[in-house]
Amino acid sequence: MKKISRRDFLAASAAVGAAGVLTACGGSSSTAASTAGSAAASSAAGGKSTDYPTKGISVICPWSAGGGTDSCLRAFCEAMGKNLGVTLTVDNQTGGGGILGHQAIADANTDGYTIGMITFELATYKKLGTSELTWENYAPLCRVNTDAAAITVGAKWAADNGITDLPGFIDYCKAHPGEVQMGGSSNASVWHIAGGYLMSATGIDIQMITYQEGAATAVQNAAGGFIQGVTVSLAEARSFIESGDLICLGVMDEERNPVFPDVPTCKEQGYDITYYTQRGMAAPLGVDDAIMTRLEEACAAAIEDPDFVTFMNNNGQAISYLDAQGYADYLKQAAVDVAAAMDAVGL
Structure with a gap:
């Protein structure tokens, strides 16, 4: 420390x-499964159909088990799994202040079977000189939570x-x-x-x-x-x-x-202080449009899942949904805001 x-x-x-703007938190490495039904789902996008997914999906968390990002993600994966009909497994890849996990999401296979949750720290890496990663290395799916x-x-x-x-x-x-x-x-x-x-x-x-x-x-x-x-x-x-x-x-x-x-x-x-963090889902760049559409549909359904809503309410975590385009717009502006703030704070 x-x-x-x-x-x-x-x-x-x-x-x-x-x-x-954005966030995360947690401590070491672990893997846990969020289970759901086993039936494969199908969807249509841009006039073509896909039988995606036909197997489980790995979901990378850049922070360790026990933190706010991890708990939010596990509950969201449960909800997504109900809609997709497969198991979503949370893979905690920690280290380097979140860089290891964020890099793993960006570098993942583009077949749609590896996605992840991106956090505040992503907006700081390039300016700090610790990584070249920015939000533009990802295909946003949705914003899930602000705290x-x-x-x-x-x-x-x-x-x-x-x-x-x-x-x-x-x-x-x-x-x-x-x-x-x-x-x-x-x-x-x-x-x-x-x-x-x-x-x-x-x-x-x-x-x-x-x-x-x-x-x-x-x-x-x-x-x-x-x-x-x-x-x-x-x-x-x-x-x-x-x-x-x-x-x-x-x-x-x-x-x-x-x-x-x-x-x-x-x-x-008597203290005028408001300060928030954010968490959202993203895929690596290059995933097929039909698969992206299916994932976006699952995210939209998961955000309204009664079990997820109950979990978030009971856990004191605010649901703050934005769809894929809204989330991309948010991340673009947040990157500008964070850079200015880091300049001011000497980082």
């Missing part, structure tokens, strides 16, 4: 929050220091500049930059601890008392909030999260 202080962010983290960042801290640490709300946390940080350690995810990732945005918006000085394996490890460290808190989504911290190891002080959203109705927004507490 790596420590990053306030001065690395303060130039303009607010620009990132205004961009309101707001939240300020969540260790329950014992908060109790020991008399912190019960966001103003109390801000006051403590101002009285102890540079002492509080908050975790996000990998360097220049959405939750990492969320911490910089928090500093910029409130004037506090905290240390942002980065975790290349993703947010799941950051949350575990906060629950264990190794760091004071995290700036990740509520969904990623949920199990430890419910166990009482962590408490959420505020969510960076316009409205309260329905799963945690007692947690106020930052705005309600």
Whole structure:
């Protein structure tokens, strides 16, 4: 893990929050199946039919099991599988701050049997000089989810220091500049930059601890008392909030999260802070149009699947669907917004 202080962010983290763009999170490598019926499906596109799919589909997740991207993707694969009539298997390919998995999606066979979920970090790689990958290396299928960042801290640490709300946390940080350690995810990732945005918006000085394996490890460290808190989504911290190891002080959203109705927004507490992340489905470039159409149909059906909707609602993850063209337009604009924000923040 790596420590990053306030001065690395303060130039303009607010620009990132205004961009309101893409994301991900998780920790090591695993594979799990989302099962559905075994019958093959057929569809028509551009006047020709396809018997796709006739076998299971591999779905690459650039982040490890246990994070927000992984949980969202597994539920979505279950729903897609019902429509496609085959098993969709989630393949967690982690490493390099998400580069390994994103590269694997871009390099996949174009037969339609390997797709994946792309995340915020994709918009940062080229500018950081860590990879040449951009959204243009993919054929977007749909946007699935957006999640707001939240300020969540260790329950014992908060109790020991008399912190019960966001103003109390801000006051403590101002009285102890540079002492509080908050975790996000990998360097220049959405939750990492969320911490910089928090500093910029409130004037506090905290240390942002980065975790290349993703947010799941950051949350575990906060629950264990190794760091004071995290700036990740509520969904990623949920199990430890419910166990009482962590408490959420505020969510960076316009409205309260329905799963945690007692947690106020930052705005309600006097801080005009909104900050979001995003996740979506994509295929490698070059997949046959008829197959792309079939996958897009499955995505559109999955987003309305009752089991998926229930899972997302129960998990505190917002469904924010865009079709293939809408998602492509979104990614194009997001790339511009993220580049400007990274310039401002010195990345």
